[in-house]
Amino acid sequence: MAKSRYQTAMSSPRRRPGILIRLLALGREASPQAFGVVVFGAGALTLISAVTPAFSNRLSIVRETFSPFLIDISHFAASVIGFLLLLLAAGLWRRRRGAYWLALGAMLAGAVFTMLKGLNWEEALQLVAVAALLTPCKPAFDRRSRLVEPLRPGWLLLVVTAVVAMVWLGFFAYRDVAYTDELWWTFLSDSEASGFLRAAAVLSILTLLIAAVSLLAAPGSGRRRLPDAQDRARALTALAEAAQSPLHRAAPEAWLAALGDKALLFSPSGRSFLSYRVRGRRWIAMGEPAGLKSERLDLLWAFAELADSYGGAPVFYSVGEGLLADLATMGLAVRKVGETAVVEVAAFTLEGKPRQNLRTAVNRAEREGASFAVLPPGSASGIGEELRAVSDAWLAEHNGEEKAFSLGRFDPDYLDLTPLAVVRQTVEQSSRIVAFANLLPGAGEAREVAIDLMRHVPDAPPGIMDYLFIRAIQWAGAEGYAAFDLGMAPLAGLEDRRGAPVFGRVGALVFEEGGALYGFQGLRAYKSKFFPDWRPRFIAAPAATPLALALLDVALLTSGGWLGLLGVRRRR
Known part of the structure; x- marks a missing residue:
């Protein structure tokens, strides 16, 4: 993948240029947007000229000089050039090199056709003038086409x-012309209305085709390949390095990159990466960048620029408070999407009356023969069949399917990467696995571990997952971790107040009343029994991006589409 402007800047020292050079650079940065507007206006004027009658005295001169067929073809070509300029204006706005060259050629060709169709020298002069102004601005159009x-x-x-x-204006201009089928085939010498009709028909069809492609296509999704084994190995190397250095930071969810269901964007050094998926017009990054802390902001910019280069909008999902300053620097809108339950392991205890239920869960599970162990990375493959039996039974009991994107799935290779918490039940010399969960260790200044995939058999002892969580939290404390992340409660902590944003008020309503679709309140209540510290999670995107739709895209990616989100496949 070619380096972006931000990635290139990461690998070279920066020198502060003089104020004049900086002002010129700012002007150059703004010129694509300015020319996008100007070229769009030029295209609109060309279309207006193409659908309105020409000056009769000029048209008489043209008719005496050129054949009717050439005049009619020029009339049609000018209409197409005007429409093309409307499209190229979007490419100029995005700083496309190809749009720059095509716009220059289209404006010069348009100037010729406007002269041939009716000696519209004012319009031709305007097109030439815009082309002349655009010519020296080539360096500003630095993006691939x-x-x-x-x-x-x-x-x-x-x-x-x-x-x-244009179509309305044309019909208004020729309202006194009686419509006949012959208008589609006669030349301009017989009636200018025929040229308008043919141009209107062709441009209307082109507009419908472009609208269909634009509304249905996901910008750049076809070019975003999923990571191969080499890419996943690079990501795992970055995570291993992060675990050994205080200069790095990797949230626990960074391990989800190993699932291979998300594209990966690496920093130029290869020591940092970011996971993402494309859905519709939104490029959704899962969590925060993992790797060197010094590369985080540049990697965020690189991802935002990559999405923008394909016409998409960058979205950052499930980010913590530590990333808000960088997201604000990028000018993104931020909204809270839920809270994650984080237990401070040093303060976690089973003592005291409020924790009676936790003590009861431990005692009951162990009376029924349960025992807990955390197996080291690489252990899952050796007990893969036992784990699969537990997973299959859990999925059958819940009529569910594997999730994706923001959650892990049952995959022995994935479970082999990190520690695995296992609960066994021994009854009359017979031992079996009744519950398991993989544990994702984070790296950085705040040592934490998170729980990801959780499964248990339907006939496990009551409260078996409580027992697993309690012992896992105690294990984390013994291993030197500072915090244990029980996972996010979506939409928790949003406020339905008059002054709150609509996004927050709707989210609060769904949290309170959406139990039929998803047990939002029940999930938060369950995790609350472990006395966690509830930390906010956010979604960030450009201000023009509907954050509610971005959050819906996350839900669709996680559930595997509309059928999974609505539970249709589960019911079947």
């Missing part, structure tokens, strides 16, 4: 509006 690139909703709306206005 895409052969097929969907339009963003804003640009698509502008293009559709311009074409609809």
